[in-house]
Amino acid sequence: MTAVPVHRRGLLAPLARIARSDKLVTAALALLALLIAAAALAPLITQHDPDAVDLSATLSGSTPEHLLGADQSGRDVLSRLIYGARTGLLGPLMVVIVSTALGTLLGVAAAWYGGVVDSVLSRAMELVFSFPALLLAIILVAVLGTGLTAPVIAMSVAYAPYVGRLARGVALQEKARPYIQAYRVQGWSGWVICVKHLLPNIAPLILAQSAINFGYALMDLAALSFLGFGVQPPTADWGAMINEGSPSLLQGAVLPALAPGVAIVVTVVAFSVVGESIADRVARREQR
Amino acid sequence: MTAPLLDVENLTVRLAQGRAARPVLHGVSLHVAQGEAVGLVGESGSGKSVTCRAALGLLPEGAAATGALRLDGDDVLTMSPARLRELRRQDVSMVFQDPRASINPLRRIGDFVTEGMRAGGVPRKDALRRAAELLESVGIREPRAALRRYPHEFSGGMLQRVMIAGALAGEPRLLLADEPTTALDVTTQAEVISILTRLQAERGMGMLFVTHDLELAAAICDRIYVMYAGRIVESQTAEGLFGRPRHPYTTGLLAATPRLESDRAPRGVPGRPLSLAEAPDGCAFAARCAHALPRCGEGEPAPRDIEGAQVACLRAEELIHD
Amino acid sequence: MAGLLLRRAGGIAVTLLVTSFLVFGSVHLAPGDPASFLLGGRSASPAAVAAIKEQYHLNDPFLVQYAKWIGGVVTGDFGKSAQFRQDVAGLVMARLPTTLWLIGYAALLIVIGGLAFGAVAALRRGVVDRLVLVGTGIATATPSFVAAIGLISLFSVQLGWFPAFGNGSGLGDRVHHLTLPAAALALTFVGLLARVTRTAMLEELGREHVEVARSRGVPGSDVVRRHVLRNALGPISTVTGTVVAGLLVATSIVETAFGLSGVGQLLVSSVTVKDFPVVQAVSLLVVLAFVTANLVVDLLHPLIDPRLTRPKGGTA
Numbered sequence: 001m002t003a004v005p006v007h008r009r010g011l012l013a014p015l016a017r018i019a020r021s022d023k024l025v026t027a028a029l030a031l032l033a034l035l036i037a038a039a040a041l042a043p044l045i046t047q048h049d050p051d052a053v054d055l056s057a058t059l060s061g062s063t064p065e066h067l068l069g070a071d072q073s074g075r076d077v078l079s080r081l082i083y084g085a086r087t088g089l090l091g092p093l094m095v096v097i098v099s100t101a102l103g104t105l106l107g108v109a110a111a112w113y114g115g116v117v118d119s120v121l122s123r124a125m126e127l128v129f130s131f132p133a134l135l136l137a138i139i140l141v142a143v144l145g146t147g148l149t150a151p152v153i154a155m156s157v158a159y160a161p162y163v164g165r166l167a168r169g170v171a172l173q174e175k176a177r178p179y180i181q182a183y184r185v186q187g188w189s190g191w192v193i194c195v196k197h198l199l200p201n202i203a204p205l206i207l208a209q210s211a212i213n214f215g216y217a218l219m220d221l222a223a224l225s226f227l228g229f230g231v232q233p234p235t236a237d238w239g240a241m242i243n244e245g246s247p248s249l250l251q252g253a254v255l256p257a258l259a260p261g262v263a264i265v266v267t268v269v270a271f272s273v274v275g276e277s278i279a280d281r282v283a284r285r286e287q288r
Numbered sequence: 289m290t291a292p293l294l295d296v297e298n299l300t301v302r303l304a305q306g307r308a309a310r311p312v313l314h315g316v317s318l319h320v321a322q323g324e325a326v327g328l329v330g331e332s333g334s335g336k337s338v339t340c341r342a343a344l345g346l347l348p349e350g351a352a353a354t355g356a357l358r359l360d361g362d363d364v365l366t367m368s369p370a371r372l373r374e375l376r377r378q379d380v381s382m383v384f385q386d387p388r389a390s391i392n393p394l395r396r397i398g399d400f401v402t403e404g405m406r407a408g409g410v411p412r413k414d415a416l417r418r419a420a421e422l423l424e425s426v427g428i429r430e431p432r433a434a435l436r437r438y439p440h441e442f443s444g445g446m447l448q449r450v451m452i453a454g455a456l457a458g459e460p461r462l463l464l465a466d467e468p469t470t471a472l473d474v475t476t477q478a479e480v481i482s483i484l485t486r487l488q489a490e491r492g493m494g495m496l497f498v499t500h501d502l503e504l505a506a507a508i509c510d511r512i513y514v515m516y517a518g519r520i521v522e523s524q525t526a527e528g529l530f531g532r533p534r535h536p537y538t539t540g541l542l543a544a545t546p547r548l549e550s551d552r553a554p555r556g557v558p559g560r561p562l563s564l565a566e567a568p569d570g571c572a573f574a575a576r577c578a579h580a581l582p583r584c585g586e587g588e589p590a591p592r593d594i595e596g597a598q599v600a601c602l603r604a605e606e607l608i609h610d
Numbered sequence: 611m612a613g614l615l616l617r618r619a620g621g622i623a624v625t626l627l628v629t630s631f632l633v634f635g636s637v638h639l640a641p642g643d644p645a646s647f648l649l650g651g652r653s654a655s656p657a658a659v660a661a662i663k664e665q666y667h668l669n670d671p672f673l674v675q676y677a678k679w680i681g682g683v684v685t686g687d688f689g690k691s692a693q694f695r696q697d698v699a700g701l702v703m704a705r706l707p708t709t710l711w712l713i714g715y716a717a718l719l720i721v722i723g724g725l726a727f728g729a730v731a732a733l734r735r736g737v738v739d740r741l742v743l744v745g746t747g748i749a750t751a752t753p754s755f756v757a758a759i760g761l762i763s764l765f766s767v768q769l770g771w772f773p774a775f776g777n778g779s780g781l782g783d784r785v786h787h788l789t790l791p792a793a794a795l796a797l798t799f800v801g802l803l804a805r806v807t808r809t810a811m812l813e814e815l816g817r818e819h820v821e822v823a824r825s826r827g828v829p830g831s832d833v834v835r836r837h838v839l840r841n842a843l844g845p846i847s848t849v850t851g852t853v854v855a856g857l858l859v860a861t862s863i864v865e866t867a868f869g870l871s872g873v874g875q876l877l878v879s880s881v882t883v884k885d886f887p888v889v890q891a892v893s894l895l896v897v898l899a900f901v902t903a904n905l906v907v908d909l910l911h912p913l914i915d916p917r918l919t920r921p922k923g924g925t926a
Contacts, residue, residue: 226863393917
């Protein structure tokens, strides 16, 4: 455990290095890049308006006109899938940004100050742990109403302790290392040491956790949309598409519900592949 | 001389790692007779533990062995799994280095001591009674109560006694001891050694005692093998080894041992120990040897008999000193 | 031990009190007039509104309202549902059996499947291990409602083996009806538990005491059972506890997907119509299940690992 402190490394540099080393991770990163590009360029690459109703195409199955078929209202599934990637990625992105910032702040503060601050923060995080994320979101929806706001706030709060616990653990380890002690002896302020030296060294692990959390947030937000609590129709959203498409299952039309389902699974798998490989690399670096 | 209890003949072990097979033992031959205590001495990585474990048929994962390793004439290397389990339960057992790591921390002492007997079909009650006797014989007080306790309630020394009791449960004829005192406090080392040697003598077991401590080996063993980089470089009686070490490596090891009665400061062996995989052609010790000649690098020296000692050094006759 | 239990029970009581306050408080903060939610948007005479306000103590200060509610909760009175005009306790109790059956069935699948796949992967390195890793990777990324889609379209629509909707009555019929929902609910967690089991067992397989057991002639299956699996139980039980506790809320998705009338579905429909007394009661139930499961796991741990047992008469 003689990890050398790492300074000022580009945030994406480790991703690039990982991508070069492992085909699976390369594929996952490529897929995510493709997804992000598709979401951003949705109006340019889709053939149909995602909300355009064409009752003649209702539950058509795969045709040259509608590659993934059309749903019960005759809307093009592929176009809705591509537009759905927008909310599908935006929601988890907000959750991950907020929960990572909040969790890192709480975790590092708990580790750095210790004592009463630590025990209060740790208790608070434990309390949130005893509250399932989905329940928190459902209650918040009851209070704030449906839409993306309540689920995103709820997930951000619910995921923060996961990041917080991790950040606290690694920050405690890191804080005990001689180089941090040396900076303290030299009279640097705790704030400066944390931001300039501690954070860069615990960042890779937190990044890994956040990538994995992205997948889980995507699943949870999609579940809330599926329950009808998230983005409201007719906006295209993967979870909502599954909800709308499931009655057609019994009529034998699988695509309207299955296509968004597959999209969710593939995206979540890609995020966890990336997250796990970052975590693996950090673990291997620690072992050396 | 009757056939030895353990007879290792030209044992070579290779680790298949990736494409390149890495050798860890090369042409090791040794024997242990009934009732005899034999030392196997060398630095870490010299292959002494691998040799010792091979006697139980335990080879490192993916390892291939050639040569023979016979117990009472039966080759351990070619035994069926069932026969091998029987051998481990009844004929050969081992005392490991770190009792804290070697005894399952979540199970009771009684479970540990009786495990081998139970696997051999001894009824639970009988096994427990026998375990209590064994614990008593290694000097654990209130053995009946100890059977129901957990490893974390014992000190390292006490736990090593438990380990010895467990090793004796199958009434083995050969006891392997792999650095049994290295992980213990100095004060408890002597007690454990005396228990080990007393029981070995009482039960007439053969013992292969692996250690890096040449003096400890000399104190308790009849004969000693010295290993370096996967090969045996010298073997002779304990007194002989101390009085007239033949191999430059043995001489170096002896000189490196701090002595109370001598004014001379201990001298380390220069350089670092090699593993067999790194060793060049010829004598593996040549690179660290003060007496090495160019010819030491050509061809591996075969062990030769010199006045009762087996020595694998080209210059052994010339270098008798001190 | 008794002291520990007492302290833990106290901790649970505090957690429940805090969460009940948070749940009650957040619902209270909801924008809009609570009385109009309770009326469900129906227009009513001022007299009816006054009656509603009286019944739900809406004229009292917030803390008094909370005190009255929590006082009722302690005696099993969770108030009246605005949606069904029935006692909340009765509503929940009527739906509990279906949910408990579903959770129990899923928990069984999770434990059996998770342990089996995890153990097989740990013990058969190579192709089998890689297959399990890929399978569990996909399983953990499959939310229950996606699994539901796949299961319904394959086993109900294509093959017609299992019904896609309904609770079923009687043991056999219930199991028949709940098989697909339980499988959908379990899938993610089977993957999770399998991965945890695999990692824990691999870690134990590398330990010295496992090699020592082998060196003593103990048959392989006994070594796995008594040393590898036995010692891996710690992390396995922790994850199982969290997962099973979380099922009570995860079930709301599956009950919705399969049209089962259970507690989860009740929660969802109550949120939709802002039937707050029901939301509050079910939320408390979920949190209670969560903390209870954690308590059970914590109490199990000293049995699994004797090193965690406090010495008799010890402090703290």
